[in-house]
Amino acid sequence: MHKDWLFTAENGICHFRIGAVLIRNNKLLVMCDNGEYALPGGHVSFGETSKETLIREIKEEISVEIDCDRLIWVEENFWKWGKKKAHNISLYYLVSLKNDADIPDDYCKKLNDNKNVSIQWLSFNEIPHVTIYPQFIKDKIGNISLGIEHFIRNDWN
Numbered sequence: 001m002h003k004d005w006l007f008t009a010e011n012g013i014c015h016f017r018i019g020a021v022l023i024r025n026n027k028l029l030v031m032c033d034n035g036e037y038a039l040p041g042g043h044v045s046f047g048e049t050s051k052e053t054l055i056r057e058i059k060e061e062i063s064v065e066i067d068c069d070r071l072i073w074v075e076e077n078f079w080k081w082g083k084k085k086a087h088n089i090s091l092y093y094l095v096s097l098k099n100d101a102d103i104p105d106d107y108c109k110k111l112n113d114n115k116n117v118s119i120q121w122l123s124f125n126e127i128p129h130v131t132i133y134p135q136f137i138k139d140k141i142g143n144i145s146l147g148i149e150h151f152i153r154n155d156w157n
Contacts, residue, residue, distance in 0.1 A: 004043040012085045016044045018053045019092045019134075021072060021144075025105065027121040028141060030132070037132040039092065040119055050091050058095075061111045062119050065098040071148050075134050079155040090134065094144065 005016040019039035022029040030037040042057035051068040058066050073092040097103060108120040128138055136151050
């Protein structure tokens with residue numbers, strides 16, 4: 001069964017997402033949609049592990065193969081999505097490319113499954129000046145802990 005772990009109700013939405021943190025030459029691989037940035041990844045499918053999800057999503061989105069090196073961040077996120085309350089749980093893995101040449105330094109490509117979104121490198125120097133999700137990336141990308149860090153963001157109030 002290929003059913004995303006994504007539930008909607010009249011007043012809310014809940015989902016489980018996995019994101020990739022791919023770093024090379026002080027740049028972060030990001031998705032860009034209308035000037036806002038986010039980490040590549042996607043929703044967990046029922047019965048799938050988080051690593052399986054990330055490997056599948058990156059393969060589907062940009063046709064490259066990755067290794068999930070280690071889990072670095074867990075985020076619980078509560079925000080308003082239009083008139084609905086959204087509740088998201090995200091896991092973020094530090095990843096590496098199986099073939100580093102698959103994504104050159106000047107890479108910019110539309111996603112395979114969403115032509116409105118591009119994937120590209122964003123320099124660490126640019127990160128403080130853009131809108132990027134998760135927001136804690138601005139503080140954490142240059143100093144990733146050796147352990148797993150847990151973040152809670154609540155914008156329901």
